[in-house]
Amino acid sequence: MFGLFGVNKKKTGEIDAQLNIVANSLANNYKDAARDGLKEAKRLFEALEGELPERERKRIGQQIDSFQEQMKGYSHYNHIGW
Numbered sequence: 001m002f003g004l005f006g007v008n009k010k011k012t013g014e015i016d017a018q019l020n021i022v023a024n025s026l027a028n029n030y031k032d033a034a035r036d037g038l039k040e041a042k043r044l045f046e047a048l049e050g051e052l053p054e055r056e057r058k059r060i061g062q063q064i065d066s067f068q069e070q071m072k073g074y075s076h077y078n079h080i081g082w
Helices: 009-027 033-052 054-070
Strands: none
Touching: 009 033, 009 054, 033 054
């Protein structure tokens, strides 16, 4: 299944699914799930980065950077969103 400019939506879909897990986990204060989702999203992104067009690389990279910034110092001792 290929989308705009031949981007394989299955590849970006896997990364987007992990980023969605991170967003939902952060919203519900599930720290371990958020960290695991971000780790998997980064792994998938790094593995597929060379195959993605610049627009997708930039979009996904910005999302990952944003989550990393939001999760700095994220532990069981602080409550984000409470």
